[in-house]
Amino acid sequence: MARRDRSTGRNTIGDLSDPALISTLTGWLERSGASALEITTPDGGVLKIALDAGARLEEIAEPAPAIPARPEGRAVKAPMAGLFRDRHPAAPETGPLAGEGRALEAGAVVGFVEVGPVLLPVTAPDAGVVGEIRTRTGDLIGYGDPVLTMEPSP
Amino acid sequence: MIEIVATGPLNTVQDLGRPGYRNIGVTACGAMDTLALTIGNILVGNAPDAAGIEVQTFPFRVRFSDRGAFALTGADCRATLDGVPLPPWWMAQARPGQMLELSPPLKDARAYLSLAGGVDVAPVMGSRSTSLRGGFGGVDGRVLAAGDRIATGAAADGFLPKDGFGVVPPAVALKDVFPLAEGGALVIRALPAGEHDLFGVDAERFWSQQWKISARSDRTGYRLSGDPIHPTEVVEMRSHGVVPGVIQVPPAGEPIVQMSDANTAGGYPKIAGVIEADLWRLGQARIGSLLRFVPATHAEAKVVETALAAYIADVRKTARLVRQALAAMA
Numbered sequence: 001m002a003r004r005d006r007s008t009g010r011n012t013i014g015d016l017s018d019p020a021l022i023s024t025l026t027g028w029l030e031r032s033g034a035s036a037l038e039i040t041t042p043d044g045g046v047l048k049i050a051l052d053a054g055a056r057l058e059e060i061a062e063p064a065p066a067i068p069a070r071p072e073g074r075a076v077k078a079p080m081a082g083l084f085r086d087r088h089p090a091a092p093e094t095g096p097l098a099g100e101g102r103a104l105e106a107g108a109v110v111g112f113v114e115v116g117p118v119l120l121p122v123t124a125p126d127a128g129v130v131g132e133i134r135t136r137t138g139d140l141i142g143y144g145d146p147v148l149t150m151e152p153s154p
Numbered sequence: 155m156i157e158i159v160a161t162g163p164l165n166t167v168q169d170l171g172r173p174g175y176r177n178i179g180v181t182a183c184g185a186m187d188t189l190a191l192t193i194g195n196i197l198v199g200n201a202p203d204a205a206g207i208e209v210q211t212f213p214f215r216v217r218f219s220d221r222g223a224f225a226l227t228g229a230d231c232r233a234t235l236d237g238v239p240l241p242p243w244w245m246a247q248a249r250p251g252q253m254l255e256l257s258p259p260l261k262d263a264r265a266y267l268s269l270a271g272g273v274d275v276a277p278v279m280g281s282r283s284t285s286l287r288g289g290f291g292g293v294d295g296r297v298l299a300a301g302d303r304i305a306t307g308a309a310a311d312g313f314l315p316k317d318g319f320g321v322v323p324p325a326v327a328l329k330d331v332f333p334l335a336e337g338g339a340l341v342i343r344a345l346p347a348g349e350h351d352l353f354g355v356d357a358e359r360f361w362s363q364q365w366k367i368s369a370r371s372d373r374t375g376y377r378l379s380g381d382p383i384h385p386t387e388v389v390e391m392r393s394h395g396v397v398p399g400v401i402q403v404p405p406a407g408e409p410i411v412q413m414s415d416a417n418t419a420g421g422y423p424k425i426a427g428v429i430e431a432d433l434w435r436l437g438q439a440r441i442g443s444l445l446r447f448v449p450a451t452h453a454e455a456k457v458v459e460t461a462l463a464a465y466i467a468d469v470r471k472t473a474r475l476v477r478q479a480l481a482a483m484a
Contacts, residue, residue, distance in 0.1 A: 079315075079317075079480070080476065080479060080480070088241050088242065089322050089323070089326045090230065090242055090243070090322075090323045090325070090326055091230075105238070107238065107317075109241060112241075112320075114322065115472060115476055116468055116472040117321050117322050117327050117465065117468050117469045117472055118319060118320075118321055118322075118469065118472045118473055118476050119241070119243075119319060119320045119321060119322060120315070120317075120319050120476065120480075121241070121317045121318060121319065121320075123317050143483075
């Protein structure tokens with residue numbers, strides 16, 4: 001069992017009942033090989049996630065009071081179905097907006113979803129560092145599909 | 155309401171122009187790149203005749219007094235909102251106090267700032283366009299100055315995405331219908347005009363050479379520099395009506411292309427007329443840049459015009475659908 005105490009007040013977790021957060025944490029847990037984790041926030045919010053052998057997850061979430069969201073890293077998702085573009089179509093010579101390891105501000109545009117002639121931004125919800133790129137430019141993606149993952153800034 | 159914090163010397167309020175008064179000597183005016191202004195109005199949900207700000211000198215900075223949506227189209231000015239970069243051809247929402255800054259574009263000449271509700275100035279003869287020569291329209295018939303406060307009309311109802319959205323710029327979306335630059339020269343299609351054949355062998359040199367847009371060019375017209383062309387005989391011509399796109403050849407032999415603030419009449423021989431669907435591209439050409447004219451037919455001009463209209467219709471329709479879908483998910 002992995003246990004991490006968040007007593008410093010830094011890196012506050014946000015809404016512990018957020019399914020996206022739980023899903024992200026569960027993904028990490030599965031990949032890490034650990035069987036369970038428990039997070040305690042300074043204000044008493046507790047999130048416990050335990051993995052059964054072979055089972056996906058079992059969760060006990062106690063909602064914490066609203067804290068400005070700053071999850072430990074999460075998927076940046078497509079706002080709508082369309083073609084993913086990793087850079088603006090008028091600037092093909094530039095590199096991708098979000099390369100792996102690149103530090104981004106909250107709200108930064110990491111790419112676009114092209115719907116006919118319309119472009120929708122894919123934005124980083126929080127500041128952080130680009131982790132894994134999940135979608136290649138030109139791919140057809142669906143609403144909510146992860147475009148990339150972001151890790152908190154070191 | 156926005157406040158102009160800094161502006162270059164020749165930025166004005168423009169809409170699609172003031173047609174219908176050439177007979178009494180009133181220049182039509184209007185945006186040099188009407189396509190960019192049209193898309194900007196669609197992005198913020200404005201009616202097509204809403205006025206925006208044509209920015210052709212930089213830097214240009216405005217502060218938003220109220221919350222409001224705006225769009226930037228045309229030349230990519232590497233715009234920032236409170237320091238955060240915005241993509242080109244983009245709509246975004248400003249909060250009160252936020253500063254929008256446009257830097258000199260690296261290519262193209264003019265950017266358009268569209269505000270939700272449109273620039274609220276009194277229409278003159280059916281248009282809000284600034285006529286600098288006439289001294290009317292826009293903000294008191296003059297160029298914008300630091301300290302000007304620009305009011306906006308009532309914004310249309312409807313959801314606008316909080317993270318903004320944009321379009322694939324027409325130069326990309328329509329690349330198949332607009333010719334590529336040749337040897338660094340913009341290729342502009344034109345129809346031979348009334349006095350074309352008067353130029354004999356020189357007409358061939360009009361089409362074959364690259365012309366440079368001289369420093370004596372503005373919204374009224376582009377004076378081109380190059381190897382002069384002359385008619386085979388000097389003819390006395392009566393003054394005749396002139397519209398944007400008409401290419402006249404004065405006695406010195408270097409052509410003038412009439413632009414948005416075109417004179418209403420002129421007496422120089424006309425060698426050609428730029429097709430209407432290419433005028434917005436010419437409106438984005440910079441002083442000092444090169445261009446070459448290629449002869450087109452009416453049928454070709456019609457094909458380009460149709461493609462342009464289809465792009466605008468597609469943007470209008472898709473933007474509406476996307477806004478509705480995002481509103482439903484919000």
